[in-house]
Amino acid sequence: MKSTRWKKVGIVLAVVLVVVIAAALIIPQFFDLNRYNELITSELEKAMGGTVTLGHLSWGISNGVWLKAEGFTSKGATVFPGELDLSRIYAKVSILPLLSKKVVVDKLLLDKPVVALNLAPSPPEGKKAATKPGSEKSEKPTSKDSPSPSNDSTSPSSPLPVEIRIEELKIDKGRIRLSDSLTLPGQKTVYNLADVLIQATNLAPGKKIGFKLALRDEATPGLGSVRGQGTFTGLTEALTVENPELNLKLTLADLNVEILKPYLKNKSLAQRLGGSISLDVNYKGDFGKNLSAEGHLDLSDFTYTDTSLWETALPEAENKITYQITLDPEQIKVEKLDVNLGKISLSAAALLQDWQNKPIIKDGVLSSELPLIELIPLVPWKKLGEEAKVIRPSLEGGGKVLIEKVALPELPLAHLPEKWKTLLSGAEGSIRLSDMSAGLSPKLPKLEDITGTLQLEKGVLTATKVQARMGPLTLPMLEARATNLTGKVKVSAAAKGPMRLERTADAEVEKLLRQYGLKSLSGSGEIDLRADYDQATPRQWYAGGSLVLKGVKGVSHPAGARLDDLQGRVTVKRTKTLEIAVEDLTARVNQSPIQLQGKLSGGGTDRFVVDGKARTERLDLKQLSGLFPPLKDLELAGILDMNID
Incomplete structure (x- = not known):
């Protein structure tokens, strides 16, 4: 019995399946939508305005x-x-x-659309109110004749009569020509966007x-290419x-700076900009005052020219800015800002x-x-x-300055400090110097191989382990506190x-020595010196x-007198006197x-x-005068034997 029953059920299902398949194949053959092409076109023209052409329907x-519609065109529409x-829908x-x-639309494909958008200012009110010939006597509709927005099911605030969901929408191989004379009054900007997906x-x-x-601007100069993906919530029935939230990951490559110049109010600044920029951004926000963004800005092909400051344009290099920012109505938090200009790097938060x-x-x-x-x-x-x-x-001379996490003081932008010292005194952190050089005076050799650490804390600047070399002279370690x-x-x-x-053949050092009547000088020493200076009382300095x-050795110039094996201790103290x-x-x-x-007391006074x-x-004595130039004016001569106690 059971097997017979299942056989009957199977036969019934097979018949139903055959009927459904037959209906699916036969009904479309008898019900041709092209019969209603004019009606559909007419309704579309009423809804959109302008002229609509609809291709073959199947x-x-x-x-x-x-x-499927093989072609669709709309011209002179009032809704956009x-x-x-469109070549195919x-x-x-x-x-x-x-x-x-x-x-529920499982798929909606718009193939090879060509869109021409014209953004232009609205016509003057007089032209808006102008009527066509023959319609002068027509009465204007009154408020009573107009449907109430609350009762109109098609008003923007009313929900759709049926629930519509599109599972998948794809617009492929599109082209958009955007003519914009609205954003910049009196100027017309044209964008030719190709490969729109x-x-x-x-x-x-x-x-x-x-x-x-995805899209690509064919115009020159143009927007470059754009690729993006993300999610959006906030669309109501x-x-x-309402309550929108956008998550967007966007990549923009080769944006020509010429495109941005018309939008800059500072025309002088606009003339100085050149090249192109690229960027990546991850954005999350509500189109208002709450957002977070991170990404990087590539300025490798960007140039800035200012002949009042630089002889040439700032060079193109591997210049990138990486950032991470969050914003809300109360604050903007820069969690990360990394700037790389060639080999120069800067990080801030x-x-x-x-x-x-x-x-x-x-x-x-x-x-x-x-x-x-790299700063040059x-x-x-x-x-x-x-x-x-x-x-x-x-x-x-090269070298490097390494700023290690310097904490900056609070800085009100409405009342910026007039002097940089105010900002410096409130900063805290350390700065390391390595292999630097500096010129103290055109008459002296440069300080070279400068290394050390500068520490800022609670308004105090401390220099530790500072070492340097001046030509052949290796200087002792320096510590300082300001x-x-x-x-x-x-x-x-x-x-x-x-x-x-050390002995040296450096021409600059030899020139300096000859100014002091020396041909060469070498030797070593051990120094232990401290000094205090107060700018408020400059005459009361201490050393x-x-x-x-x-083992100091030297040879005078031009006399050629020799000084050998100079050694001993010299102690200096300066308070009020030397x-x-x-x-x-x-x-x-x-x-x-x-x-x-011996000892000199009361130096700097007439009672020394x-x-x-x-x-x-x-x-x-003549040879001695050659070694010590101050003695030359005395014109000493002769041989001296002396034993003074």
Whole structure:
């Protein structure tokens, strides 16, 4: 019995299936939509305005109802400012949702659309009100004749009569010509967008809509190419937008700067810009005052020209800016800002509070790596004038400045400090110097191989482990501390460690030595010196310490007198007066021995006192004058034997 029953059921299902397949094949043959082409076209023209042309229509049933139109054009439409030409429209609709008054479009394909959009200002009111000939006597509709928006099912605030959802929308191989004379009054901008691809999924009110887009501007100069994807929520049943949220990942390549120039109010600035820019951005926001964005801006092909500052345009290099920003009505948080200009790098983070009223920067942090030679093309040398002669050689000498997470003080943008010292005094962090050079004076060799660390904390600048070399002279380690940076600066400095002067054939050093009557000078020493200076009382500076000389040798110029094996200790102290003490100072001048020990008190006054011992044998005074230029004016001569106690 059971097998017979199942056989009957199978036969019935087979018959039903055959009928359904036959209906799907036969019904479309008898029901030709092209009979209603004029009616459909007429209704579209009423809804859209202008002239509509609809191509050949076909439809069928295959896992849903599908409809295809071979061509569609719209010209002079009133619902949008432009023209539309589609080579093919294909739509596939699910059958079962239709029974519950729902339209579910499984696929909607718009193939090779050509769109021409014309954005132009609205005509003057007089032209709007102009009537056509023969219609002068027609009465204007009254408010009673006009349908109430609340009762009109087609008004923008009314929901659609049926629920519509598009599962997949694809616009492929499109072209858009946008003519814009609205954004910039009196100017017309044209964009020719090709290879337009737009895809959307789950397109329905109340749903999270996914989308992708791509396009390319053929105009020169143009927008370059654009690619993006993301999601959107906030579409209501009345096709309005409420509580929107957009997540967008966008890539823009080769945006020509010429496109941006008409939108810049500062025409002088616009003339200085050139080249192109590219960017990547990840955006999340509500189209209002709540958003977050991160990405990078590529300025490798961007140039900036200002002949008042630079002789040539700022060079094109691997210049990129990477950022991460969040914004809300109360604050803008820059979580990350990395700037790379060639080999120069800068990283920053900050919080901008009350940005709509009284903006103030808080929690600012700055880090940077500055190869000095890379700064040369960025410095406005024309503005520096004579100072450029000192600064430029220092940069050309190379080296690096490394700023390690300097915390900046609060900075109200409405009341910026007049002097940079105010900003410096509130900063905290460290700066490392490596392999730098600096010129103290055109008459002296440059300081080279400068290394050390600068520390800023609570208005105090501290320099530690600072070392350098001046030509053949290796300088001792320097420590310093500066306070009251915004007012009269107080500085305490200490130099301690070995010094060494090597023989050299450097022309600059030889020139300096000859200015002091020397042909060569070498030797070593140990220094321990401290100094204090207060800008409020500049005459009351203090210095004190000692210098131990070891094996100093020299030859005078042009006399050729020799100084050998100079050694001993020199102690210096300066408070209100100068005191100098010499201990066990010995040397040989052309083989004549010299021994000196003594003390100078009251230096800098007319009551100075000298107390000491001196001994020498067969010392040629003329040769001695060659080694010590101040003695030349005395025109000393003869041989001296001396033993003073």
